Amino acid sequence: AIRSEVAMTGELTLSGEVLPIGGLKEKLIAAFKAGIKTALIPVKNYERDLDEIPAEVRENLNIVAVKNIAEVLEKTLL
Numbered sequence: 001a002i003r004s005e006v007a008m009t010g011e012l013t014l015s016g017e018v019l020p021i022g023g024l025k026e027k028l029i030a031a032f033k034a035g036i037k038t039a040l041i042p043v044k045n046y047e048r049d050l051d052e053i054p055a056e057v058r059e060n061l062n063i064v065a066v067k068n069i070a071e072v073l074e075k076t077l078l
Contacts, residue, residue, distance in 0.1 A: 005037040016069035020044040
C-alpha cells in the first residue's frame with residue numbers, strides 16, 4: 001500500500017533517477033492546500049528552489065529531497 005499523505009513530483013528516468021522539474025512552488029502550494037503532509041521532490045530542486053516556497057508551506061509541509069526511485073519507494077510504501 002502507498003501512504004496517502006505523501007505526494008511526489010519529479011521526472012523519473014528509465015534507470016530510476018529523479019530529475020528536477022519546473023513549477024515547484026505551485027506544486028508544493030497545491031499539495032499543502034490539499035492536506036498533503038509530506039512532499040518528495042528532486043534533490044536538485046531542493047538545493048536551488050526551496051527559498052521560493054512560502055514560509056507557511058515550508059513550515060507545515062515535510063519537504064524531502066530524493067535522488068532515485070529506491071528513496072521514493074522507501075518513503076511512500078507502508
